[in-house]
Amino acid sequence: MDIKKKLGTGIASAVLGLTLIGGGTYAYFSDSVTTNNTFAAGTIDLGVDPTEIISVDNIKPGDVITRDFELQNNGTLDIEKVLLDTDYTVVDANGDNSEDFGDHIRVEFLYNADKLDEVIYETTLAELKEMTPEAVNENVFYPLLGEQGLPVDSIDDLVVQFQFVDNGEDQNQFQGDSLELSWTFTALQTEGEDK
Structure with a gap:
C-alpha cells in the first residue's frame, strides 16, 4: 500500500473512532417528570360598615354627633395598617365665609361604644385634611388595632364624635352652610414572609 492509501485509511479510522466515541456519550438511561405548580395571590378587602358614617342636618354651634362604624377584613390576607385620607368641600350658602368651616368641626376618635370617654385622638376636620394618611x-x-393590625375575618368597632365647636364668638357666617366630608380608607398588607 502506498503512503496515500495508508494515510487515508488512518484518517478514516480515526474519524470512525471519534464518531463512535462521540456517539457513545449520548447513549444513557433517562427519565423525566413534569410538576404542576401554582402561585395564587391573596386579597386585601377592607370593609367599612356603614359606608355613610355621618349625615346630619340643622347643626348649630355646640352640637355633638356620635357615630360608630366597623372596620372589617373581608380578604384572605392580614391587614397591617389602615390609612385614612380626609377631604371635604364647604358649600358657602351666603358667600360670606372668611373662615374654613372645617376649622370649627372637632373630631374625636374614641375606642369603642363601651369606653366613650377614652379618646384615641382629637383634631379638627381642617387639621385632619392636612395630615398624611x-x-x-x-x-x-x-x-x-395595635401590632396585630386587622387579621383575616376580624371586625373592629370605631367610634367617632363630631362637634360643631361653639367658640363663644360670632359664627353667623356658617348659617346655612354645608360640609361634604369624604373619608378614603386604605388597607396595607403585612410584610412578606417565607412560605
Whole structure:
C-alpha cells in the first residue's frame, strides 16, 4: 500500500473512532417528570360598615354627633395598617365665609361604644385634611388595632364624635352652610414572609 492509501485509511479510522466515541456519550438511561405548580395571590378587602358614617342636618354651634362604624377584613390576607385620607368641600350658602368651616368641626376618635370617654385622638376636620394618611394611622388606627393590625375575618368597632365647636364668638357666617366630608380608607398588607 502506498503512503496515500495508508494515510487515508488512518484518517478514516480515526474519524470512525471519534464518531463512535462521540456517539457513545449520548447513549444513557433517562427519565423525566413534569410538576404542576401554582402561585395564587391573596386579597386585601377592607370593609367599612356603614359606608355613610355621618349625615346630619340643622347643626348649630355646640352640637355633638356620635357615630360608630366597623372596620372589617373581608380578604384572605392580614391587614397591617389602615390609612385614612380626609377631604371635604364647604358649600358657602351666603358667600360670606372668611373662615374654613372645617376649622370649627372637632373630631374625636374614641375606642369603642363601651369606653366613650377614652379618646384615641382629637383634631379638627381642617387639621385632619392636612395630615398624611400615614400620620392618621399612627395616631388613630395603630392605637386601636395595635401590632396585630386587622387579621383575616376580624371586625373592629370605631367610634367617632363630631362637634360643631361653639367658640363663644360670632359664627353667623356658617348659617346655612354645608360640609361634604369624604373619608378614603386604605388597607396595607403585612410584610412578606417565607412560605
